[in-house]
Amino acid sequence: MKKLIKGNDAIAMAAIEAGCRFYYGYPITPQNDIPEYLAREFPKIGGTFLQAESEIGAINMILGSAAAGKRAMISSSGPGISLMQEGISYMSGSEIPAVIVNIQRSGPGLGGISPSQGDYFQATRGGGHGDYRTPVFAPSSVQEMYDLTFLAFDVADEYRNPVVVLADGMLGQMKEPLDLRHPPQRELPEKTWALTGCAGRKPQLLKSLYLGHRELDKHCWDLWKKYQRIISREIRFEEVETKDADLVVVAFGSAARISKTAVKDARKEGLKVGLFRPISLWPYPEQRLEELAKTAKAFLVVELNTGQMVEDVKMSVGKDKPIHFYGRPPGADALPMPIEILDQIREVYP
Amino acid sequence: MSQDKPAREPRLVNPRPRTLIDRPSHFCPGCHHGIIHRLVAEAIDYFNVRERAIGVASVGCSVFLYDFMDTDVLEAPHGRASAAATGMRRALPDKVIYTYQGDGDLAAIGTAEIIHTANRGETISVVFVNNTNYGMTGGQMAPTTLLGQKTTTTPYGRDFRRDGYPIRMAEMLATLEGVAFSARGAVNKPANVRRTRELIRRAFEVQLKGIGLGFVEVLSACPTDWGLKPLEAIKRVEEELIPYYPLGIFKDKKEADHL
Numbered sequence: 125m126k127k128l129i130k131g132n133d134a135i136a137m138a139a140i141e142a143g144c145r146f147y148y149g150y151p152i153t154p155q156n157d158i159p160e161y162l163a164r165e166f167p168k169i170g171g172t173f174l175q176a177e178s179e180i181g182a183i184n185m186i187l188g189s190a191a192a193g194k195r196a197m198i199s200s201s202g203p204g205i206s207l208m209q210e211g212i213s214y215m216s217g218s219e220i221p222a223v224i225v226n227i228q229r230s231g232p233g234l235g236g237i238s239p240s241q242g243d244y245f246q247a248t249r250g251g252g253h254g255d256y257r258t259p260v261f262a263p264s265s266v267q268e269m270y271d272l273t274f275l276a277f278d279v280a281d282e283y284r285n286p287v288v289v290l291a292d293g294m295l296g297q298m299k300e301p302l303d304l305r306h307p308p309q310r311e312l313p314e315k316t317w318a319l320t321g322c323a324g325r326k327p328q329l330l331k332s333l334y335l336g337h338r339e340l341d342k343h344c345w346d347l348w349k350k351y352q353r354i355i356s357r358e359i360r361f362e363e364v365e366t367k368d369a370d371l372v373v374v375a376f377g378s379a380a381r382i383s384k385t386a387v388k389d390a391r392k393e394g395l396k397v398g399l400f401r402p403i404s405l406w407p408y409p410e411q412r413l414e415e416l417a418k419t420a421k422a423f424l425v426v427e428l429n430t431g432q433m434v435e436d437v438k439m440s441v442g443k444d445k446p447i448h449f450y451g452r453p454p455g456a457d458a459l460p461m462p463i464e465i466l467d468q469i470r471e472v473y474p
Numbered sequence: 475m476s477q478d479k480p481a482r483e484p485r486l487v488n489p490r491p492r493t494l495i496d497r498p499s500h501f502c503p504g505c506h507h508g509i510i511h512r513l514v515a516e517a518i519d520y521f522n523v524r525e526r527a528i529g530v531a532s533v534g535c536s537v538f539l540y541d542f543m544d545t546d547v548l549e550a551p552h553g554r555a556s557a558a559a560t561g562m563r564r565a566l567p568d569k570v571i572y573t574y575q576g577d578g579d580l581a582a583i584g585t586a587e588i589i590h591t592a593n594r595g596e597t598i599s600v601v602f603v604n605n606t607n608y609g610m611t612g613g614q615m616a617p618t619t620l621l622g623q624k625t626t627t628t629p630y631g632r633d634f635r636r637d638g639y640p641i642r643m644a645e646m647l648a649t650l651e652g653v654a655f656s657a658r659g660a661v662n663k664p665a666n667v668r669r670t671r672e673l674i675r676r677a678f679e680v681q682l683k684g685i686g687l688g689f690v691e692v693l694s695a696c697p698t699d700w701g702l703k704p705l706e707a708i709k710r711v712e713e714e715l716i717p718y719y720p721l722g723i724f725k726d727k728k729e730a731d732h733l
Contacts, residue, residue, distance in 0.1 A: 146561070146564065146565060148561065172564045172565075174560070174564065176557070176590075177586050177587070177589075177590035178586060180554065180557070180586070180587070181554075181557040181560075181586065181587055181590060182557075184550060184551065184554035184557035184558045184560075184561065184587070185557050185558070185560050185561035185564070186561060187548075187550070187551075187554075187557075187558050187561060188530070188548065188550075188557070188558035188559060188560060188561020188562040188563075188564075188565065189561035189562065189564060189565040190561070191548045191558070191561070191562065192528075192561070192562055192565035192566050193565075194565045196561070196565075210551050210554075211551060211554070214549075214550075214551045218549065319528050319546040319547075319548055319562070320528075320546070320566060320569070321525050321526045321527065321528060321545075321546055321566075321569050321570075322524070322525050322544075322545060322546050323525035323526065324525075327543075327544055327545050327546050327547070328546050328547075329540050329546070329547050329548075329549070330547075330548050330549065331531075331540065331547075331548075331549035332549065333537060333549060
């Protein structure tokens with residue numbers, strides 16, 4: 125049975141379903157439904173909701189609860205996510221798992237509250253300092269807000285790493301039918317590393333400081349090996365009519381959703397157009413794109429920004445096939461209509 | 475020397491606390507971190523909570539807490555120890571959570587975190603080491619640097635017209651409802667060490683009794699960055715620090731508001 129649910133609420137529901145009982149947050153539009161939902165629901169099930177003094181405070185509270193071995197989540201939007209980068213870097217360095225949800229608004233700076241995909245670089249390139257990576261999942265429906273948040277907890281725990289769910293204000297604020305069924309939780313290793321007091325064992329330490337001879341060198345390569353495992357196992361994408369496509373539209377999240385309609389309309393006109401939608405933005409599905417580059421004649425990247433993911437497409441596709449870009453930076457009434465993307469498809473169609 | 479007196483068994487009057495790891499200190503000669511570490515370890519032993527205790531180390535010389543305390547330890551980002559301790563406290567209601575932070579960490583970059591942690595009345599114990607400068611980074615001005623004090627970033631002395639005034643954290647935090655205990659001690663002489671031992675113990679006690687946050691500021695010497703010999707540094711604590719940062723208890727709630 126499906127229920128009509130708002131995207132942000134779906135994230136909060138998935139967190140509860142995944143066993144998350146610790147949420148720390150700070151108000152910012154357009155993600156406020158998530159803390160409000162959990163502030164209402166957590167007390168009923170013994171969860172901890174705390175409104176922090178800032179996103180800096182909030183991410184470090186997450187760090188503390190997650191270090192104790194608990195499932196913890198935080199959500200925010202652009203400016204708040206910027207403030208959390210320090211904590212995300214420390215959690216990556218100390219290998220403390222948690223889920224970080226970014227309901228993107230527009231920037232830079234205070235920007236605006238309209239949907240945007242301007243935080244792609246921040247999310248996929250590790251917006252904080254140092255040599256680290258975080259898996260990034262990009263939903264494009266309310267169903268995926270739920271499914272990918274549920275998945276994010278498992279991926280975080282499996283690899284002891286922060287995981288980002290990168291949505292936006294459109295996905296967060298819209299309602300769609302949601303199927304609450306989900307695949308079973310993964311078999312996960314016990315959290316023997318958690319700090320719970322040293323009764324019955326030796327004292328443990330979670331840290332990211334390595335000053336000894338070649339200690340940090342080793343630590344960074346160990347992390348790298350873990351990232352390679354994530355690359356080999358956690359890539360996700362969706363393809364729509366790409367098999368015979370001469371033109372492949374590449375888009376994620378909201379942009380992919382709108383593009384999907386445009387691709388279907390293009391097919392009705394007899395144009396051989398497909399959609400390639402990365403769901404994991406890191407690790408990026410570059411291998412599949414590389415394969416598509418052998419059959420497709422051209423690519424059209426659509427993003428709600430001035431061009432960020434297009435760099436990953438260029439790296440995957442190479443220079444042999446033309447890569448067009450259609451960007452719609454955010455702003456009031458700036459979301460493209462499917463017809464506008466269809467116009468682009470017609471214009472660049474090989 | 476006469477041989478006919480029976481030999482006395484050597485006996486340590488103050489043996490090493492169980493919680494303090496037997497390891498040579500790598501702090502500078504004359505630094506007070508070693509003494510303060512010991513006092514924290516003694517408090518943990520006193521309440522017999524080593525196996526329930528989790529320390530939150532901060533950034534600066536105080537990060538090395540994890541090399542010396544035989545408890546679980548989490549390393550928090552600069553200034554964020556009290557926020558991380560909040561997350562720990564909420565996740566582990568029956569554990570004993572303590573932070574150990576320097577003055578740059580707690581009184582500058584972590585001011586927002588400590589004020590709101592204190593204001594929420596988190597039942598944690600905070601040990602705040604005030605040596606009036608940023609020690610690990612080489613002796614820059616801290617919010618606690620005294621007026622006129624020369625540091626590497628106040629080479630002509632701290633001037634209130636440019637840098638404001640040295641901040642008194644123990645007094646300030648005492649004004650917050652969530653704080654159960656707030657005090658300042660020093661470890662520059664045995665009498666003060668004994669007094670500070672009591673203060674740190676009380677900062678743990680208010681946590682264990684659920685009364686609220688326990689806060690102890692400890693004045694500490696930093697001979698290396700002060701450019702003084704250890705004995706001169708001890709003298710400076712007495713003659714310059716204590717007159718501006720008075721020792722004492724600024725708040726001691728006997729029971730929690732909700733009791």
